Amino acid sequence: MQSILSIKNVSKTYASGFQALKSIDLEIRRGEIFALLGPNGAGKTTLIGIVCGIVKASSGTVTVDGHDNVRDYRGAREMIGLVPQELHTDSFETVWATCTFSRGLFGKPANPAFVEKVLKDVSLWDKKDSKIMTLSGGMKRRVLIAKALAHEPDILFLDEPTAGVDVELRKDMWEVVRALRAKGVTIILTTHYIEEAELMADRVGVINKGELILVEDKAELMRKLGKKQMTFELQQKLDAVPEALAPYKLALAADGRALTYTYEAQGEHRGVTRLVEELLRQNIRLKDIATTQSSLEDIFVDLVRKDG
Amino acid sequence: MNHRAVWAIYSFEMARTGRTLFQSIVSPVLSTSLYFVVFGAAIGSRIPEIEGVGYGSFIVPGLIMMTLLTQSVMNASFGIYFPRFVGTIFEILSAPVSALEITLGYVGAAATKSIILGLIILATAGFFVPLKIAHPLWMLAFLVFTSVTFSLLGFIIGLWAEGFEKLQIIPLLIITPLTFLGGSFYSINVLPPFWQAVSLANPIVYLVSGFRWSFYEVADVSLTVSVAMIAVFLVACLAIVWWFFKTGYKIKK
Structure with missing residues (x-):
């Protein structure tokens, strides 16, 4: 233009x-x-x-x-x-x-x-x-x-x-x-x-x-810099993230009732399917799944922090 | 030439005078009239004539000149300083206007006010003392050129000042004393030779002398020297204004 x-x-x-x-x-x-x-x-x-x-x-x-x-x-x-x-x-x-x-x-x-x-x-x-x-x-x-x-x-x-x-x-x-x-x-x-x-x-x-x-x-x-988060609400409380899920760098909520997976929004291979399969294999039962995407504000704060 | 911009600034400034009529016009006319009453009508009658002119009449050109100088400087300096002070100058600086156009608008308006003021004071003086204007065109020329020159000086002060105190310093500490000592109330010929020589270093002597000559054909210095002095002062002020805008000194960050 x-x-x-x-x-x-x-x-x-x-x-x-x-x-x-x-x-x-x-x-x-x-x-x-x-x-x-x-x-x-x-x-x-x-x-x-x-x-x-x-x-x-x-x-x-x-x-x-x-x-x-x-x-x-x-x-x-x-x-x-x-x-x-x-x-x-x-x-x-x-x-x-x-x-x-x-x-x-x-x-x-x-x-x-x-x-x-x-x-x-x-x-x-x-x-x-x-x-x-x-x-x-x-x-x-x-x-x-x-x-x-x-x-x-x-x-x-x-x-x-x-x-x-x-x-x-x-x-x-x-x-x-x-x-x-x-x-x-x-x-x-x-x-x-x-x-x-x-x-x-x-x-x-x-x-x-x-x-x-x-x-x-x-x-x-x-699309490029935005991050997505997928939060799994669990039916049972977890004390720790199972070893087999370590590659996914999941964050366990303080109450042990939710796992959060963070991934690049633009990623081609996000591994969501494999993660869900692994969760089921670990016998972790899910109550609900929610996804959130970072706002421009998050991206901005991230950029400025990296630059600073 | 962005003539619409010149007109916009000019009419904005004239409207400001309209809003502050008492301060801009009534107050200086009243205070100058008091001089006519005290020095002209009251004390003046006991003072002998100076070079064939009654004292009351003799001081009229000097008093008009005094008001003209101080008001031109104050009006023009405030006109440009105020937008700098409140920040509205951003609009003038970001507009498609040249330094010449900005100067024409502000200085033109300040000079117009001074000329109107000078003419009102002249008319008022006629009520108190006998007046004679031997060379009306020369009188007008002195009125106009002095107003323009000292409005330019005021404009420079308004561009330079960084506070209201600085804005007042030059009118109060330099112009008023120089006007009092510049032959407004007396002919410098009555001074001892040493003080006559000192007075000739005061540029206002030449303005008052030339202006008074246009009334009574009585002058302390020759007309040519008076005109030359105004011209020199005018050119000097124009050069300083040009330099301010060229360098952006105190105007642009």
Whole structure:
């Protein structure tokens, strides 16, 4: 698929000497939802800042749909909408004024009907004449989203968009994100709620200590790195795992009434049939069988731990 | 040129003035009027004429200049410092706007406010003391160029400052004293020769002198020198602003 954003060999060392990014290469595909995951201080916001022109890269290039973001910054920035992590808003302005300001700032002609639609999409229309300082945190977050959407970006950066937003509003926001994707907007998001990335993203990137340690199709990642567990509930209590079952590295529950088998989700030969046969041969009677699969969160925690 | 962005910043800043009308316009007009009342109408009547001009009338250009300088610096510095302070500067930095466009928007708005303020004070002065404007076009030119130049200086301070204290230091500790000592209330010709020479190192002397000449054709230094000084100061401020944006100093991480 065609790339809309190309990040090549981008690194950043702050004046303090702290190296926030180490030679990042990343291609974002047109129209995808890309989730950038990483622990606090991993470099997510620095990377977004460099793409958007807020932070100067120490080296490397960023190209937005063919526009170099330094040499042809107008062409590049016109295409990008940014929703920052912090709630930076003009407290004394009204919602309407701040959204029309954003539109003008990005060089778009006034279009009250479009701004009205954006405000309705993020459920802020009834607050359009309210001063931003009178709004709740969740509403301020939506104001920032509305500001970013007011200038009709092709690429939307959402840096922790649902932090501090209640569950209901969060769902509304994801509806907005889905609708934008349906319109062809490319979305790059960072989030602490990994289940959201699991729910929404087409691809996932994991950044840790300034390095992009993985970029993968979400489904592929889940398939490749996901682990499955099969838990056998036993009819009789076991004191120890029989010697014959040792190759399967089964875990016995503390109460001795369950055995858990962990295996790679993508494995061709998982040995489930042989294990069940062996259990029966050992005269272990089963009450129930359950399987679980690791979530993106488990995979993420695992990756970062290995990297660290 | 992203003219829509310039207009967006300009109108945003002008709307801020509208919201803070008392602080931005009424308060400086009122405090300057007090000078007219005290030094012009009350004490002024007991002070002899200076170079053929009544004292009350003589101090009008200097007082307008004083308000113009301090208000231009304060308006422009606050205009750009506040977004830096609250973090909303991220939007300006991520927008498709050039340094020139950002400067035009912020400095244009600050200078407009100062020009409006200067004209209101001029009109107010007419109520208290007799006024004569010998060269209205020159008067306007001085008003406009001084407002633009000192708004640029304020813009630089707003880009440089890292706290509200630094924001206040230059207007309070440098500009106000220099204005008081810059011939706003007297002609530097009345000073002893040594202090006359010292005063010539004060750039504000040239601004006040030129501005006063446009009213009464009375000047401490020649018109050409006054105009040249404003031009030099304007170019210096433009160069500093250009350097700030080129290097990203204090703007970009």
